[in-house]
Amino acid sequence: MKVSILQFPGTNCEYDTQHAFESLGATTEIVWHKTESIPEDTNLLVVAGGFSYGDYLRSGAIAKFSPVMKAVIEYANNGGKVLGICNGFQVLTEAGLLPGALKRNEHLHFISKHHTLKVINNDNVFLEKLDKETVLNIPIAHHDGNYYIDQDGLEDLYANNQILLTYSDKNGNVLNPNGSVDSIAGVCNKEKNVFGLMPHPERAMDLLLGSDDGIKMLEGFLSA
Amino acid sequence: MKAIVNVSLKAGVLDSQGKAVHHALNSLHFKNVSDVRVGKQIVLQLDTTDEVKAREDVTKMCEEILANTVIEDYEIELIK
Numbered sequence: 292m293k294v295s296i297l298q299f300p301g302t303n304c305e306y307d308t309q310h311a312f313e314s315l316g317a318t319t320e321i322v323w324h325k326t327e328s329i330p331e332d333t334n335l336l337v338v339a340g341g342f343s344y345g346d347y348l349r350s351g352a353i354a355k356f357s358p359v360m361k362a363v364i365e366y367a368n369n370g371g372k373v374l375g376i377c378n379g380f381q382v383l384t385e386a387g388l389l390p391g392a393l394k395r396n397e398h399l400h401f402i403s404k405h406h407t408l409k410v411i412n413n414d415n416v417f418l419e420k421l422d423k424e425t426v427l428n429i430p431i432a433h434h435d436g437n438y439y440i441d442q443d444g445l446e447d448l449y450a451n452n453q454i455l456l457t458y459s460d461k462n463g464n465v466l467n468p469n470g471s472v473d474s475i476a477g478v479c480n481k482e483k484n485v486f487g488l489m490p491h492p493e494r495a496m497d498l499l500l501g502s503d504d505g506i507k508m509l510e511g512f513l514s515a
Numbered sequence: 516m517k518a519i520v521n522v523s524l525k526a527g528v529l530d531s532q533g534k535a536v537h538h539a540l541n542s543l544h545f546k547n548v549s550d551v552r553v554g555k556q557i558v559l560q561l562d563t564t565d566e567v568k569a570r571e572d573v574t575k576m577c578e579e580i581l582a583n584t585v586i587e588d589y590e591i592e593l594i595k
Contacts, residue, residue, distance in 0.1 A: 349583055356580070385583065392585040394524075397531050439528060439586050470531070 292317045292513050295333040297363070297379070299324045299354045304340035304376065304493065311493035311505065312337075317513055324357040335372045335512055336363065338379030340432075340491060350393060350435045351381030360386060372416060373485045374512060377433055380477070380487030389480055389487045390448065391440035396433070397470025403432040405501055406468055408476050408490060409459040412452040415483040420511035426463050428502040429490040431476075436489040438471035438478075445472060453478050456488055516561045518573045519592040522582045523554030557581055569593055 294312045298305045298321050309319045320330050329336060343354035354360070360382075367373045367388050375383040383389045396402060410418055410425040421427075440448065448454050456477035460466040467474040469489075477488030495505030524530045530552050537551040559576075563569050573591050582589040 348580070352580060352583065384585075392583050394528070394586060395531055397529070399531055399535055437531075441585075470529070 292334050293330065293332045294319045294335045294337060294513075295322050295330050296320070296337045296339050297322050297324060297359060298339070299341070299343035299357060299382075301343045301345055302339050302341035302378070304378075304491065307491075308337055308339045308376065308493045311496050311509055312513070314496060315506070315509055315513055322359060324354070324359045327358050327362060329359075329362045329366050329371075333366070333371070335374060336366055338363070338373070338375040338382050340377030340379055343378055343382060346378075346435070349385070350378060351383075351385040354378075354382045355386040364388065367480075367485050370482070370484055372512075374417070375485075375487035376493065377436075377489055377491060380489055381435065383485060383487045388485050389478060390444050390453070391438055391472075391478065393435045393489070394437040394439050394470075395435055396437050396468075401432075401434040402436070402468055404430065406431045406490065407459050407461045407466070408456045409463045411454045411457055413455075414452055415455065415479055415486070417479065417486045417512055418455055418508070420514060421507060424463055426459060426461060427504040427508065428461075428495065429492050429504055429508070430494045430501070431468065431490045432494075433469070433489050436469045436471065438475045438489075440472055440475075447481075448475075448478060451481050453481065453483075455479055455486060456490070516563055516566070516569050517594040518559040518561055518569060519594065520557040520559065520573065520577060520581055521554055521590045521592075522557065522577075522587050523552055523589075524586055525588050528586050564595075566593055566595075
């Protein structure tokens, strides 16, 4: 299994992501944003977290014009599996690969803490190994994680089972840290081969660091 | 020619920064403010004197990068 991980100026989670996937047996490659193609043997393409282009203008807004993004869009349109974590989620919404947008957190704070999430839909290649309603303890670290989509878009998300994760308390009840519409933490596209989430599963790989629930998620991303 | 682009969150999209500023103004006893919206201004120096062409170009810039039209509106002002 080959995982290719995008690196823009300002990306800072690419090595954590690499370490996490390699600990599960995957081979990985970091792909610099000026590269105009994706490694041919890629099984999973990850847009890693960080602050691409310093979040100038809007989070993810400038990264979408990087040379590599044309190949990313082509890869996704051909059915390739693409995962965007945190800033990667923002880049994928800006690039139009995922619906909606990420706004400034409702209370304007940068939030960095462990948060529980609930699996909402698992009829997709990313979360099919997890039962619905499963609660996972995964860190969040973002300033612009307030997911917005208009009413029509939201109805589409529900109709197509595109909401994969919501923020919850440890019993699975709604607990919304950042003002996201319907407490949404992660969505996929209609075709279900592109998935973006604000939380960082690659930071929850060891109990010593507070949680190893990220292993369950990342194993799922690798097996499909 | 100069183009001034004002980008702000769409009506109906909650503006948390505007709310915080509104709250601060009320705390400072400016009680006659009923709403605050915070946006950003982008000033572009253009190498053209053709107003129609300038507006066309800047509109394209707004649609492609300067604004995220999922959540934001933009206004363009041209100054000769």
